[in-house]
Amino acid sequence: MAEEEVVRCDACPVLCRIRKGQAGACDRYANVDGKLVRLDPLVVLQRADKAVPFVDGQAWKGNFISTMVTGIGATTTYPDYKPAPFIVASQAEGVDMVTVVTEGIFSYCGLKVKIDTDRFLGPEQAAVRVEGEQIGHVTTAEYGSQMLALGGVRHLTGGSKKEGNVTCDAMLKLSNKEPVELRIDGGSTVVVQAGASPIVNGEREERMRVGCGSATIGIFARQWHGECDEVIVVDDHITGVLSEHQAGRFLDMRPAGIRVRGRKSTPGRYFKVAEPGLGWGGTNISDPLDIVEKIDPKTAWPGMRILMVSTTGEDAAWFVLNEKLIPEKGEMPAAVRAVVERIAENCEPALCSVLFMGGAGGSLRAGVTENPVRLTRSVKDLLTRVTCGGAPVYVWPGGGITVMVDVLRMPDKSFGYVPTPALVLPIEFTLRMDEYAAMGGHMANVVPLESVLKSQAIRYEPWQQ
Numbered sequence: 001m002a003e004e005e006v007v008r009c010d011a012c013p014v015l016c017r018i019r020k021g022q023a024g025a026c027d028r029y030a031n032v033d034g035k036l037v038r039l040d041p042l043v044v045l046q047r048a049d050k051a052v053p054f055v056d057g058q059a060w061k062g063n064f065i066s067t068m069v070t071g072i073g074a075t076t077t078y079p080d081y082k083p084a085p086f087i088v089a090s091q092a093e094g095v096d097m098v099t100v101v102t103e104g105i106f107s108y109c110g111l112k113v114k115i116d117t118d119r120f121l122g123p124e125q126a127a128v129r130v131e132g133e134q135i136g137h138v139t140t141a142e143y144g145s146q147m148l149a150l151g152g153v154r155h156l157t158g159g160s161k162k163e164g165n166v167t168c169d170a171m172l173k174l175s176n177k178e179p180v181e182l183r184i185d186g187g188s189t190v191v192v193q194a195g196a197s198p199i200v201n202g203e204r205e206e207r208m209r210v211g212c213g214s215a216t217i218g219i220f221a222r223q224w225h226g227e228c229d230e231v232i233v234v235d236d237h238i239t240g241v242l243s244e245h246q247a248g249r250f251l252d253m254r255p256a257g258i259r260v261r262g263r264k265s266t267p268g269r270y271f272k273v274a275e276p277g278l279g280w281g282g283t284n285i286s287d288p289l290d291i292v293e294k295i296d297p298k299t300a301w302p303g304m305r306i307l308m309v310s311t312t313g314e315d316a317a318w319f320v321l322n323e324k325l326i327p328e329k330g331e332m333p334a335a336v337r338a339v340v341e342r343i344a345e346n347c348e349p350a351l352c353s354v355l356f357m358g359g360a361g362g363s364l365r366a367g368v369t370e371n372p373v374r375l376t377r378s379v380k381d382l383l384t385r386v387t388c389g390g391a392p393v394y395v396w397p398g399g400g401i402t403v404m405v406d407v408l409r410m411p412d413k414s415f416g417y418v419p420t421p422a423l424v425l426p427i428e429f430t431l432r433m434d435e436y437a438a439m440g441g442h443m444a445n446v447v448p449l450e451s452v453l454k455s456q457a458i459r460y461e462p463w464q465q
């Protein structure tokens with residue numbers, strides 16, 4: 001092939017030499033008739049703003065259309081001394097604004113994954129693997145959710161080539177809302193997909209618990225009062241025992257004399273009643289009586305009515321003490337069953353949430369301004385709004401521009417990758433034109449919105465923010 005038919009892509013450090021009719025290593029750029037072309041269209045968000053009625057009460061028939069150019073398909077600034085690919089002038093409520101748009105290449109990035117389940121996924125710090133490669137770890141659990149920290153520069157660049165590539169691929173899929181099966185050392189296999197229920201060891205999780213065992217006691221104590229003599233809410237973290245709990249005391253409940261296993265934290269609240277697992281309330285038990293250590297004959301009485309229930313209401317059993325104070329399983333009364341069903345009703349659907357986190361405080365700032373620290377300060381001073389694919393981001397306090405964004409709020413297929421390996425994230429900085437000029441922005445490269453819309457292949461998406 002003639003040398004002139006090969007184009008060099010310089011949009012990332014890989015510097016692909018692309019033959020005519022072929023795409024580069026990331027499938028985002030191609031050689032089309034000897035020209036380097038970004039294959040995906042530029043994504044532009046539009047929304048119809050609410051029409052304001054005229055003073056005489058007649059509604060205005062037209063719509064105000066707000067338009068935003070996103071970084072999706074925008075190309076990049078690499079090697080970063082160049083101004084951003086699109087620096088777009090527009091007006092918002094009569095104010096001259098500018099949006100600086102680019103596709104950032106992120107080696108320093110990771111995913112925070114929240115999985116709404118009590119089921120045991122794996123011990124804290126355990127390795128999370130795809131294709132046998134470690135791509136992250138289990139981190140601190142939250143209320144009703146297990147948390148994973150995936151990706152990050154160490155897995156992308158600090159291990160073997162395969163570890164980096166597998167990590168990059170898994171992050172790309174999760175960021176683009178696709179499912180990925182994760183295997184956790186010493187724990188479970190879980191299929192994670194943003195916005196979908198987790199599938200733990202082949203079973204789809206339906207419900208997120210209403211609260212911990214103690215909170216469940218607090219919420220439903222009054223509804224159980226008079227119907228049960230004791231309620232034990234089984235939970236891997238905090239198991240609640242109604243008659244001992246402050247809620248039971250407020251209701252003047254008679255002490256029931258049932259001692260559960262584990263470590264008593266405060267009255268009616270017990271830690272570690274069992275090991276973590278896939279059973280009742282995220283424990284490893286399938287028979288709830290396994291957590292009963294003893295029944296005090298001086299306090300308990302024959303005929304005592306006991307409800308044992310999990311924090312989602314998925315598991316529940318009814319017992320009555322016989323003459324020897326041994327619990328006998330029986331038919332749950334309808335009134336008690338109704339409260340168990342109310343626990344389930346109060347559980348939200350179990351979902352996976354995927355938040356992308358990355359540091360935009362590096363060289364891509366040079367595409368915005370000649371004096372990058374001014375962009376950082378402007379973001380911190382709330383003069384510049386950062387968005388990713390038009391979605392709002394959380395900007396971490398402290399140094400740099402470290403952002404976190406919910407991938408579900410971004411348009412589909414927002415993310416790309418390059419084989420260095422690294423993720424490609426669309427990012428936009430929007431601020432007043434006068435502020436942009438003052439921070440040393442690339443004013444000579446500002447173009448009107450209309451000219452961008454005319455000159456590019458555009459994919460319009462609804463602007464939901």
Ligand code: SF4
Nearest residue numbers: 009012015016024026
């Ligand atoms: S991997 Fe993609 S962005 Fe990087 S040089 Fe090749 S075609 Fe260009």
